[in-house]
Amino acid sequence: MFTRSQRIRSVIVQALxxxxxxxxxxxxxxxxxxxxxxxxxxxxxxxxxxEKYLFTNYSKVWDIIRFPKVxxxxxxxxxxxxAGIVVLSSxxxxxxxxxxxxxxxxxxxxxxxxxxxxxxxxxxxxxRVTSLLELRGNMIGIIVCYLGFGMSxxxxxxxxxxxxxxxxxxxxxxVDGCSPYGxxxxxxxxxxxxxxxxxxxxxxxxxxxxxLLPVLIIGSNKDITTIPLAVTRFFGxxxxxxxxxxxxxxxxIAPIIAVFIMLQKYIVEGIVAGSLKG
Amino acid sequence: MKASKRASEWAQQAVFVxxxxxxxxxxxxxxxxxxxxxxxxxxNGLDLxxxxxxxxxxxxxxxxxxxxxxxxxxxxxxFTVLTVIGANLLAFLLALMLTSAIKGRNxxxxxxxxxxxxxxxxxxxxxxxIFTKGFKTIGELTGWHLFQLSWLGTPQTGxxxxxxxxxxxxxxxxMVIYIAAIVGVPKDLIEAAKIDGASYFQTIRKVxxxxxxxxxxxxxxxxxxxxxKMFDLNLSLTKGGPGTSTQSLAYNIYAEALVxxxxxxxxxxxxxxxxVISIITVTQVWLTKRKEVEA
Numbered sequence: 048m049f050t051r052s053q054r055i056r057s058v059i060v061q062a063l064x065x066x067x068x069x070x071x072x073x074x075x076x077x078x079x080x081x082x083x084x085x086x087x088x089x090x091x092x093x094x095x096x097x098e099k100y101l102f103t104n105y106s107k108v109w110d111i112i113r114f115p116k117v118x119x120x121x122x123x124x125x126x127x128x129x130a131g132i133v134v135l136s137s138x139x140x141x142x143x144x145x146x147x148x149x150x151x152x153x154x155x156x157x158x159x160x161x162x163x164x165x166x167x168x169x170x171x172x173x174x175r176v177t178s179l180l181e182l183r184g185n186m187i188g189i190i191v192c193y194l195g196f197g198m199s200x201x202x203x204x205x206x207x208x209x210x211x212x213x214x215x216x217x218x219x220x221x222v223d224g225c226s227p228y229g230x231x232x233x234x235x236x237x238x239x240x241x242x243x244x245x246x247x248x249x250x251x252x253x254x255x256x257x258x259l260l261p262v263l264i265i266g267s268n269k270d271i272t273t274i275p276l277a278v279t280r281f282f283g284x285x286x287x288x289x290x291x292x293x294x295x296x297x298x299x300i301a302p303i304i305a306v307f308i309m310l311q312k313y314i315v316e317g318i319v320a321g322s323l324k325g
Numbered sequence: 326m327k328a329s330k331r332a333s334e335w336a337q338q339a340v341f342v343x344x345x346x347x348x349x350x351x352x353x354x355x356x357x358x359x360x361x362x363x364x365x366x367x368x369n370g371l372d373l374x375x376x377x378x379x380x381x382x383x384x385x386x387x388x389x390x391x392x393x394x395x396x397x398x399x400x401x402x403x404f405t406v407l408t409v410i411g412a413n414l415l416a417f418l419l420a421l422m423l424t425s426a427i428k429g430r431n432x433x434x435x436x437x438x439x440x441x442x443x444x445x446x447x448x449x450x451x452x453x454x455i456f457t458k459g460f461k462t463i464g465e466l467t468g469w470h471l472f473q474l475s476w477l478g479t480p481q482t483g484x485x486x487x488x489x490x491x492x493x494x495x496x497x498x499x500m501v502i503y504i505a506a507i508v509g510v511p512k513d514l515i516e517a518a519k520i521d522g523a524s525y526f527q528t529i530r531k532v533x534x535x536x537x538x539x540x541x542x543x544x545x546x547x548x549x550x551x552x553x554k555m556f557d558l559n560l561s562l563t564k565g566g567p568g569t570s571t572q573s574l575a576y577n578i579y580a581e582a583l584v585x586x587x588x589x590x591x592x593x594x595x596x597x598x599x600x601v602i603s604i605i606t607v608t609q610v611w612l613t614k615r616k617e618v619e620a
Contacts, residue, residue, distance in 0.1 A: 056525075061427045067419070068436045071493065074451055075439075077459045093454075093462040135345035142341035146334075154346065161353055163606060165554050167578045168599040171588050172356035172363055175373050180351065195352020198345050227337050256444025258557050259579070275446045279561065282450060289454060296450055300443050307442040311435055314442070318498065319505045322543050 082293035089289050104294035108281070112295055117277040118302065124186065124261075124273060125254045128193035132201050132250050133243055135194060140205030141231055155206065158199040166196075166259060174263055184268045192264055193254055201246045204321060208242040209235070241320070248310075248317035255303060274299050364596045368589035370582070376589065383593035393569050394594060397577040404488060404573065405552040411492040412548050413541070416499035421529070423500070424507045434504070438497035445494070449561025452490045453477065456562075480570035483563045487571060490558060495551065499544045506540030507533065535616075542613040550606055574598055 081089050082104060084097045108114070143151045173192070174183070182188030212235060220234045221227075258275040265271050272280075278299050285291055307314060364383060366376035387394055419437055423430050440448060456476040464472030476482045510533050518528045556575035559565060565572035565580065572580065578598060582591030 057426060060422050060425055064419075064422050064427060064433050065429075068433050071436055071440070071497075074455050074459075074493075077455055078451055081454070081458075089458060093458040094466060135348065138341045139345035142338060146338070151342070154342070157354070158349070161349075161357070163550075163599075163603055164353070164357055165575070165595070165598055165602055167554075167556075167575050168360055168595040169353060169356045171370075171582050171592050171595070172359040173352065174370070174588075175359070175363075176351065176356050178373055191348060192352050194345075194348040195350075198349040199353070202345070227333075228340065231341075252442060256446070256557075258444065258446045258560070275444055278450065279446060282561070289458060292450070293454060296447060300447055300451075303442050304439070307439070308435070311438075315434070315438065315501050319501055322502050322547065323505065323540070 078293050078296055081289065082297045084290060086288065086290040089293075101290070104290050105298065108291050108295040108298065111285075111291070112277040112281050113272075114277075114298060117272050117274050120186075120271050121255060121273040124189055124193070124271070125251055127186075128190045128197065128254050129247055129250050131190060131194045132197035133246055136198050136201035136246065137205045137236065137239060137243070138231065139198070140202045141209055141235060143202065144206050144209040155202070158202045161199045162203070170259065170263055177264060183264055184266060186271050189261060189264045189271070192260060193250075196260070197250050197254075201250065204242055204246055205239065208239060212238050244313055245317040245321045248314050249321050252303075252314075360592050360596055360599075363589055364593040366589045366592075368592070369586050370588050371586065373588075379589070383590050386590065387593060387597070393572065394574075394577055396569070397572040397574050400484070400570075400572065401553060401555075401574045404484070404491075404555065405549060407488050408491045408495065408552045409545060409548045411488065412495040412499055412552075413544055415492060415496040416544065417503050419496065419500045420503035420507055424504055434501070437500055440494045441498045445555075445557025446561045448490060448494055449558045452486070453562055456486055477563055478567060480567060483567065483571040487555075487558060487562060490562060491552065491555060494558070495548060499548065502540050502544055503537065506537040510536045538613065538617045542610065542617065545613055546606060546610055549609055550602065553602055553605065 077093060080096055081093055083100045083102060085099070085101055088098065143155045147155075177183045177188055177192065180188075182191055216234055216238075217230050220230045225233070256275065257273075258279070261273050261276050265273070265276065278295060281295055282292060363376055365378060365380055367379045367382070368376035423434055423437075427433075443451075460472045460474075460476060463469070474482055476486050514532055514536075515528060518532045523531065554575050555573050556579065559571065559573045559576045560579075563571045565576050569577075569580075574594075575598070578591050578594045581594060582588050
């Protein structure tokens with residue numbers, strides 16, 4: 048079936064991809080092996096496996112950056128914000144798609160156009176606005192910020208999907224005496240599941256890894272520090288303490304990698320769906 | 326009856342659109358519009374309520390005497406051009422290889438995608454270690470000059486360091502989009518081309534490429550706007566240094582406002598930043614959209 052040249056080509060491609068994959072993974076190898084070495088050993092040889100496994104690096108950093116606390120904060124902020132974004136943006140998109148009045152059409156255009164605004168063009172004035180509204184330094188504040196920033200793209204994604212949901216289903220429910228709110232939550236929302244996944248994944252990855260907004264809004268309030276903030280503060284205090292730093296980095300990236308490996312099918316599908324719509 | 330129907334419509338509009346609209350207005354719209362005012366003021370982060378109107382002074386200063394800003398502008402353009410080309414070529418190549426008949430495709434896809442789920446801040450710190458300690462060891466082991474350079478110590482290598490890490494981070498994301506597009510190319514078209522005697526590269530160039538242009542549009546748009554707005558990586562990998570030689574535009578704005586505490590000037594720069602991004606992305610989408618064809 049396969050000619051000789053085809054077989055040679057597939058061997059070359061196979062070798063090339065494996066080689067590239069090793070190259071892609073090598074930074075993680077360096078981080079992992081050196082996270083259990085002493086600083087002295089790292090300085091001498093950063094490539095070999097450790098002579099002595101020093102797991103105390105981990106227990107030390109665990110306490111220094113208060114890992115359980117910051118992990119909980121990151122999780123709480125991400126989950127609550129994403130849940131809020133899904134509820135608010137799906138409801139908004141539903142109304143905008145089903146009742147395209149002049150106001151609603153202008154609003155939809157405003158949502159879409161705002162996607163082009165870079166964060167830097169908003170952040171300083173946002174500091175002013177959130178100070179006035181007393182949204183700075185508390186968890187509700189940062190979640191409200193994520194709701195605001197998450198709206199435009201999510202409304203856009205839901206809007207596109209809702210337009211493909213047949214109106215007849217809703218009309219039938221209305222005839223059966225369902226209220227407009229019941230129609231949305233009991234009939235339409237369950238049909239939105241594929242796009243809900245996309246919205247959850249795109250927003251979840253963004254919020255979990257976000258750095259600058261938490262710096263501005265959470266600032267120095269240590270009680271609601273997130274993982275990126277804690278790691279950055281750690282690097283500021285312990286410059287060149289690579290033994291501890293690498294243990295800290297490893298535990299900080301572990302949760303998101305675990306989630307990714309468990310949900311990778313959905314994550315990749317979600318990203319593809321989100322990108323091709325956009 | 327009619328009045329109550331209208332009241333119900335108003336209530337629905339308020340319930341469905343209200344909360345989202347309020348959040349969007351307070352967090353995005355109002356601050357964005359305020360930017361047009363604060364750009365013309367002298368304003369600092371310590372007295373947030375005391376902005377002083379100074380007319381065109383900020384813009385005058387940016388255009389006449391802010392060499393750093395223009396250096397970071399050039400830096401960002403160069404960075405964007407190189408990473409957009411690099412990331413998309415690598416991503417397309419990976420997508421081509423991973424859609425051919427090889428073993429372990431799913432595992433390989435996972436590996437190439439992996440850097441994406443980790444945030445730029447953490448990736449920057451990881452690579453800071455690779456460039457300073459990892460490369461040093463590899464240099465000692467292999468004796469290759471390339472690894473013995475002080476990668477984060479000079480402006481040129483610092484630039485290349487950022488470029489490499491950004492491509493490494495971005496390629497996997499673009500790869501999955503390209504894979505989806507390539508899988509969607511009808512098999513019979515490829516077969517027909519082969520039967521007509523087209524070589525492998527001719528098939529890709531003449532048959533596949535025109536059909537995946539929508540994916541190329543999306544990927545070019547995403548990489549361009551992400552590269553142009555690059556910030557997290559910049560902060561954790563080089564901190565804009567040595568000196569200010571590797572400052573991206575986004576970093577320059579951040580430093581102006583939050584390090585130099587000149588919020589007014591920072592807002593003015595951010596307004597220019599917005600204008601440039603709008604022009605670039607709109608032009609680019611318009612250019613690639615024209616090339617799209619139907620199968």
